[in-house]
Amino acid sequence: MKIALANDHAGFALKEEIKQLVEEEGHEVVDFGTHDEESCDLPDFIYPASLAVAKGEVERGIFVDGVGYGSAMIANKIYGLNAAVCQDPFCAELARSHSNTNVLCIGGKIIGSAIALKTVDVWLNTAFHEEEKYKRRVEKVNRIAEKHLKEI
């Protein structure tokens, strides 16, 4: 897959580790930055990466900030994106198998890199369970987004 990575200063160190894992698993990374730990504003990096997911330029996104929710706030404002904050592999498994998320958000200050990398690995390698109830629920979420769609 082609995967967008994006982060702020607080997520930079973990993003670098995630980038290595994602590439080792054979995926192509598009890194939207930021590229160091100098203080910056999260939306300046997460929004362009989110647009790349929305436009289909990449298949999925993995966004890293200090705690994760900031990235999810941005991504979930954009039509076509369903982002989950996952800080453990169990959550990552359900975020794919039940919710078919196309964006994973992680907090670099919250979990250690071993759990973070396992979380990413599970999220990348878990398929959506095409069960009627899960499809119905995801479709209901997408219909809410459609109802409030102004532009892509």
Ligand SMILES: O=P(O)(O)OC[C@H]1O[C@@H](O)[C@H](O)[C@@H]1O
């Ligand atoms: O390093 P500062 O700017 O204080 O805090 C930034 C982080 O704190 C939270 O808002 C976000 O997770 C963001 O990544």
